[in-house]
Structures are given as C-alpha cells and as structure tokens.
Amino acid sequence: MQTLKDARVLITGGAGMIGSTIAHLAVAQGAQVTILDAMLPLYGGNLFNLRGIADQVRFIQGDIRDPELMVRVAPGYDYIFSLAGQVSYVDSNTDPLLDLDINCKGHLQVLEACRRANPRAKLLFASSRFVYGRIEYNPVDEGHPFNCLSIYGIHKLAGEKYYRFYNEAYGLPTVSVRIANPYGPRQQMKHSKYGILNWFVRLALEGQPLTVFGDGQQRRDYIYNEDLAAGCIALMLSPGTEGQVYNLGTGLAVPFIEMARLVAEAVPGTEVRQVEWPQDRYFVETGDYLSDISRITAVSGWRPRITLKEGIKRTVAYYREHRQEYW
Numbered sequence: 001m002q003t004l005k006d007a008r009v010l011i012t013g014g015a016g017m018i019g020s021t022i023a024h025l026a027v028a029q030g031a032q033v034t035i036l037d038a039m040l041p042l043y044g045g046n047l048f049n050l051r052g053i054a055d056q057v058r059f060i061q062g063d064i065r066d067p068e069l070m071v072r073v074a075p076g077y078d079y080i081f082s083l084a085g086q087v088s089y090v091d092s093n094t095d096p097l098l099d100l101d102i103n104c105k106g107h108l109q110v111l112e113a114c115r116r117a118n119p120r121a122k123l124l125f126a127s128s129r130f131v132y133g134r135i136e137y138n139p140v141d142e143g144h145p146f147n148c149l150s151i152y153g154i155h156k157l158a159g160e161k162y163y164r165f166y167n168e169a170y171g172l173p174t175v176s177v178r179i180a181n182p183y184g185p186r187q188q189m190k191h192s193k194y195g196i197l198n199w200f201v202r203l204a205l206e207g208q209p210l211t212v213f214g215d216g217q218q219r220r221d222y223i224y225n226e227d228l229a230a231g232c233i234a235l236m237l238s239p240g241t242e243g244q245v246y247n248l249g250t251g252l253a254v255p256f257i258e259m260a261r262l263v264a265e266a267v268p269g270t271e272v273r274q275v276e277w278p279q280d281r282y283f284v285e286t287g288d289y290l291s292d293i294s295r296i297t298a299v300s301g302w303r304p305r306i307t308l309k310e311g312i313k314r315t316v317a318y319y320r321e322h323r324q325e326y327w
C-alpha cells in the first residue's frame, strides 16, 4: 500500500480532531508534517491533540483567511489537507457571515495561495454530509440531490465547487470528501454544537443522563476518526481522485438510541432518557442517513475497520484518562 513516507504535508485545522488524527498517521508513515491552525476558541484546536508527535511536526498559529500568510506558507508541500473550518451547523444559522468568512472566503484564500505559489500540491477539502440536507433515499450516493438545511451545508457545497473549479480551470489537483458523523478521541468536549456522540461520552462520564429526542430511530453513520483519517490519506494517495468528490462514512446505519445505549454500556450506570423533539431541532433533522461508500472503496481500496462498539470503548478510555485536557 502507498504511504506518505517522505512526503511534505500541510494540514490546516491540524490541531483539531480530524486534522490531528491525520497528523499522527502521517508522522507514523514517515511524512514531514506542518500544521497551520488559528486555534479559534469555538472549535476543537487543542495542542494536547499533538501529544506524542509535537516534536516531530512544525506548528504555525495562523488563519487561512490571511492571504499573505497563505501565500508564504503554501510553497513546498506535496499534499495539503484543507480541514480548517467553522464546524457547527447550529452556529452557521445564527452567524452565517462567520461561516461564509471561514468556510468560503478562507478556502478561496487557500486555493488562491496554491494557484499562485504551489499549483502542484494535491489538496483535500473536508466537506460534509450536510450538503445533502433532507435525505430522499438511502444509502446516499454522491449523486443524491442537495437539499441543504443549513448555511453550513450550503457553504460546504460552495467549498466543494471552489475546489473543483480550481481543478478544472487551473489544473490544481483537488479532491473533496463528504464526511458522515465523525467521533473519537481528540474531539473538543466544550459544547454540543457538533459531535453528539462525543458529547454523550462527556455526559456519561459526568454521571448525567443521555437525552434522546423522539423514538431515537433516526439512523446515522458514525465513523471513528482513525478510520476517517486513513480514508482521507487513501484518497490523497490514489490516482484518479482529482476533481472528484467521495462520501466518507462506514456504510452502516445505526439508530440514534442504539448509539446512546452503546455509550451507556461503556460507562456503566448511565441512564438513557427519551423526550419529545424540541421545535428548533426538528427543523434541521435530516432523516436517516447512510453513506454509500462504494466509490471511495473502489478507487482507493480503503475500508473502515473499527466497529462502533470498539470505537466508543476507545473514546471512553481516552477521555477517562485525559478529561482535564478537554473539559
């Protein structure tokens, strides 16, 4: 299998959950890794996420919205994982201009910097299942209509289109991934605006009940962050992925209530409570979501390896040990 050995890798948003997990894998494969992260307080940037590799990566505290910085930073890399982002769909609806600023304008700055200073670097953009919004059928393939239910989804779709445009117009090798529901170690645990599974782990570890809206039968595709990071690297290294977009999930749908029960099982004594749907949440409820991952597996051979039960077990163990770094 191809690896990142000796590759020069830049990870924007690399102090966050997904970026730092890619950094750990890339360092293990022998890559030279640089991380650029603005460490914005609302998101998951945490230097503790780099524990064990901190002395093997270069860290730049900086913002992708800074054009001069991006032109200075862009040269010299073979691969750029473009993960910096406003991550909360909830906040995107209350502060749409911030979402526009980071998820659209910021990414245009990255693309412009690469066009001017490093047009050969392959770029991977982190999009989201939220581009599909209201789901019409399952499993969801990449041809599913875009019924966006949030500003976040609309801007992620625009981001994908920017990356594709720079591929078609200027020949930049770009690829986008539509990520399902990620979870695992290294995610922020400060708030529940994104990453509900991790938030349930926090509640359980604090001895609080897990509240499930409605019957909890809505199905989700939860992907463990190490599987997700390996999938991003596999797409980066696979020829023929340029200009394309791929779903990145497990291809397995789990009812929300079952996920909550697995968390409760991993933290004995946790109560799972069912209540009515609050009105504001109902609006963004997308329906069941299950990724069709046949395109990514066909092009890269990648497959998820960690079961939900095992991933939850590892996540609970991580936060039991390191909660003071995340609470």
Ligand SMILES: NC(=O)c1ccc[n+]([C@@H]2O[C@H](COP(=O)([O-])OP(=O)(O)OC[C@H]3O[C@@H](n4cnc5c(N)ncnc54)[C@H](O)[C@@H]3O)[C@@H](O)[C@H]2O)c1
Pocket (backbone or CB within 6 Å): 012, 013, 014, 015, 016, 017, 018, 019, 036, 037, 038, 039, 040, 043, 044, 045, 046, 062, 063, 064, 065, 082, 083, 084, 085, 086, 087, 102, 106, 126, 127, 128, 129, 179, 180, 181, 182, 187, 188, 194, 195
């Ligand atoms: N977590 C999810 O549920 C999810 C789902 C689908 C897609 N994604 C996308 O994957 C990417 C990584 O998300 P994550 O889960 O690791 O979240 P995270 O919050 O852990 O990481 C995001 C990182 O981006 C950094 N960042 C934000 N704005 C920046 C800017 N302007 N310049 C430089 N750095 C900036 C933050 O400081 C943070 O470290 C994001 O683009 C996100 O939208 C996340």
